[in-house]
Amino acid sequence: MIVLLIFAFLSGLITILAPCIWPLLPIVLSSTTTGGKSKPLGITLGIIISFAFFTLTVSYIVKIIPFDPNLLRLFAVIVIGFLGLTLVVPKLTQIVEGWVSRFSGKFADLTRYNSAPGSAKNKYQGFRGGLITGFALGLVWSPCAGPILATIATLAATQTVNAGIILVTIVYVIGVGIPLFIFATIGSRFFSQTRALSPYTGYIQKIFGVIMILTALAIFTNYDKVIQVKLLDAIPSYSNFLFKLESNQAVKKQLEVLRGKKQMPEKAPMNKNIIMVTPSSSLPNLGPAPEFAGIEKWLNSDRPLTMRELRGKIVLIDFWTYTCINCIRTLPFVTRWYEKYKDKGFVVVGVHTPEFEFEKNTNNVLGAIKQYNITYPVAQDNDYKTWRAYDNHYWPAKYLIDVKGNIRYTHFGEGEYEETEMHIKTLLKEAGEQVDAKTVDLEDQSPTMRMTPETYLGSSRRVFGSYDLEGNWDVQKEYSSSSAGSALEINFFADKVFLVITPLTGEDKVKVILDGKVVNESNAGRDIKNGYIRFSEEHPNDLYNLIDLQGNPSNHLLRLEFESEGTK
Template identity: 35%
Template sequence: MAATFTLLASFAAVGGAWLVEVNQYGRYVAMLLLLLLGAALIFPALSERLMRPFVSLGGRLQQHADQQGNFKGSLLLGVAVGFLWAPCAGPILGLVLAGAALNGANLYSALLLLVFAAGAATSLGFALLAGGRMFKLMKRGLGAEEWVRRGLGIAVVAGVVVIALGWDTRFLSQFSYLNTANTEQKLIAQLAQKPGATIVAETLTMPPLTGATQWLNSPPLSSEMLRGKVVLVDFWTYSCINCLRTLPYLKAWDDKYRAQGLVIIGVHAPEFAFEKDQRNVQQAIRDLGITYPVAMDNQYVIWNAYKNEYWPAHYLFDANGKIRHKHFGEGAYKETEQMIQTLLKEAHQDVLAMGDKLVNVAGTGATAAAANIERSPETYLGYARQKNLASPEVLRNDVVSSYSTPRVLKPNQWALQGKWLVSEQSAALPTAGGAISYHFQGRDLHLVLGSRSGKPVRFKVTLDGAAPGADHGVDIDALGNGIILEQRLYQLIRQNGKIGFHTFRIEFLDGDAEAFAFTFG
């Protein structure tokens, strides 16, 4: 009997999870099922009517088992008992299965089914051993059992109402939160290639630079044309905060070593769709003061030729086109510049009149170096890479839907407020009045923003419920006012005081705002 319950219930649970996965309306079907089963607990007559077909089947199996006898008959009798017991167990089992359909087949549901089956078998086993005395005790408790069933039924119906109104997730969001960002980052660091500086042997030749969709600040270049030059290839994209923080060094190296034979090539490989727009990239290059050649690699042809995986990534080649040094991520500026000097000396021993002194740079605004403190992780708002969203409503992909902000945000949680269209890469606000909140840690808070219509979008920022004052970023004033004029990374917070967890909120005063990703410094 226990095996029958567990096996059939497991199939039902898996089927229910599959149903919800392929069709979001399966959730509503499951809630209707919960409502029906709750009513069956409250009204025994309804329960008996629902289970009558199963009881009838169990009766036929029992008759067949009586005719068979021996071990085979015992097995059939066990199956029959399972069906005969359905009038009592059916609603409870149904609740378990409906819960599995809503939450998916998981270890919790499997253990619940196993305990349920074991409890059923244990109850009947005790009844068999105790004989008539146990049956008398069970009969005395029938009245209380009936009221317990009805009480459970009322609780189930109330639970359906709570789930349908979204009160359950709103409640749980206040108490059940586990920040896994640090653990995830540690696992990624262990399982993936760790970014860093590497001096490599003179064996790998510079991959081709063909395949760029457009060259800026220069005619198209090729690896053959660059022979005799020391070449630094930098993979970047203009809304990447890590890339922006390396630019002061790249620009300083270009100024100092270009005349000595160094060629820096920025390969712009877009992360978001708007970064493929040539006008956006040209505007960013002008704003950032980049004068060295930039190849727009919209189709990732150069990216794939280098087998690159990071923004930013630096590849340094000697005058013979052999790779001698590479570095992924920020940092290692001293090692990179020293290698630049070494390769220039190898190629042109008499041209280093500038000496071996290293550049001394300090970025401003978003290009300033990150603070050496714990900070919140990079957070994407599109559903493709989304995490830590605390809005209690069910996320609806590519559909305009209403979201709300819980009363309390836990560390590194964020939430939407208002009617948003969440797509693969971004969260867009069709009309004015929506907001985004984030409980973050870090000196700087940046947000990649854009306007879907191209028109200016006004917004207002608060920090812990007040105007940011001296802690405002370069893209807003002390009162928190700012305007989206183009699609790029905006620095909204630059703290001057004690660095800790703070609640950031941005409210959009016009429609058509689009938000892509948070980064922190």
């Protein structure tokens, strides 16, 4: 636990360098132009207390008192905008004070900015004013999330907060608070001790007041997220640095303990291929291939197949699942290999091992078989028995088997298609078949740079990406179900974005917004029509292509607005 706390503190400490916090720093600086020496402490405490409290408790509060969490964001916008307005129009403070003084003589202590410098009253109101500003900022701040913060958010959203995660959160916000307090203090001292600025204090306050109002408008319109995305696009190295910092094995193990979950099967690492081969022309013998076990149904085959009856053929076992984007990118190659070599004694068996419950549905698998033009046999391994027989851990995974039933080559993940086909040719030649030197001419779509990894919206899977759920959501182990008026936001770096969706009906309405604008023909995926997701009538539970940037991967903010209830 000590190691995790150290890294949580370090992660918070470097947050001041993160593009995600930069849009808020002008407000922090603006607030320090008035209010005395205690105001930086008030701002800092307000931000970290507000952020920690609502991150850990908002899902519980909404459960007890049903309300739209967006109201908290709206409240923060109003507070920030009002504070900015009082800097632009100082008389506004006096007017408001006069209106409420009949109710509370103390109200002036909360809002007045013009008490005599150095007075006890000025210190008190400076701290209280800073606390209010910081409280509002904590409500709207969404830090760049690495594995540690993602775990905090996930456990909070699924109402599984425990003492360990509370301690990690406290240590994280302490790390955030230290550089933030230093920044605010330096700003406060600069404005209070720089004599050359004294004649222009009124103008400076008005300029910063305008900045606060513009920031409030940006938050209200969600344009602050667009600014964050553009900053991340300009400095992508920060996200990679944060991920590497928090992804060491000690931190991973302790995060797993906090989650209370065993390690789940994983998608194959992006561009990381585990290939057991020798540099010679002869492939090594990796042992006998296990028999198919626990297959529920055989598709594209009139009878169950066995490894025994496939002796004498070259067999490629391909573990896949139809919503796995990594798997989908490999299918064009696998199907072409099958068509090219099936008359030479080459057989492909697709072992469909489901990642989600709905993927066990045979009709859904049949729909995917048709969609991706799969003509080779597919085995439904719904109980993971064949998966476990092969001791497999990845989607996709390939096992190449010779005529004697021995595994001669394995490959996990995308890429290396030419090498895989050459190994198929090698085994065919060993079996006495004549094959040419040409390989399948298809474009390798494996990502060549670090992309946003798969992000799971259910409670039982690890979340590496940063996303926000707005409104009321029913978060279950494998999915999150929307309510009318809810929304999902995620910052991503990729060329294409896919989402597994199960609509309640074919009439569900989900609007797709990219960087604050409804998607159009230049950036919409194939499953989008007029800015909305077009759900399949035949197979509604599917992987939907939402964004297609035409081969130009970059940082963007994706927002999905759910206009109907029950979309999973």
